[in-house]
Amino acid sequence: MEEQFFDTSDGRIAFYDNRADGLALVMLHANSICKESFALQITAFGNTYRTIAIDLPGHGGSSDATDPRRSYSMTGYANAVSELLAGIGVTRYALLGHSLGGHITLELLARVEKSIAGAIIFGTPPIENSIEGLIAGFVPSPDMAYTGSLVITEEQVGMIARMALGKQDEGNETFLAAIWRTDGRARQYMMEDAQAGKTSDQRKVAETTAIPLLIINGADDPVVNLDYVDSLSYRNVWTGKPIRLAGTGHAVHREEAQAFNRLLAEFLETIT
Known part of the structure; x- marks a missing residue:
């Protein structure tokens, strides 16, 4: 699929868009990763849905943010995604968010529910907007320090x-290049903003949204506190509770793509 570009107030955004008819499936990647991480979903769903995969400002093929302090936050990323989708004529869509992309999905749910037909998050604990929320949602690990690092x-x-993305991708040149390319301020400012409690209360959003919500996590995710995610009282989560996929970690969409895509297909059928 050919990379396309759209100029927003946050900078030039790179994205894939097959421009097909039908409901749009908008894919948002993890911290310091890129839109190519959704290659297996773009291939699987491109004949059925309008598949759109986006590079966030400061990531992948997108430019660095024109105003880093404004754009490099969950709310700033959500603004950039909304501006892009409006600019390319997408008014009704489902969101598919991985890790940071899932947090951006919850930010969008908090503000533009009328445009969203459904939302899928994975590797994303819905957290309260506080330090306590961060501690509750994630597993402590020194490796996680990179998420807010200016320099890696x-x-x-x-x-x-x-x-x-999983062991199978630790030597993948596309993703290694994307990690190097990421603007370090995108990590630093985003984490500073989150620690300051400037995001929406994403726990409340996930628990109360009327929009159909699918939550999938890898049973061996080293980052997410799965018991916390499973303990929340969701109003409209698909199947009644979050799903755990055995034998997978933080990137269920790549580590167990067949099972992940099957669940995703079933969910999308229910909302269309």
């Missing part, structure tokens, strides 16, 4: 690929 080391690059 060569050793960290492979670790980030492995943690975010």
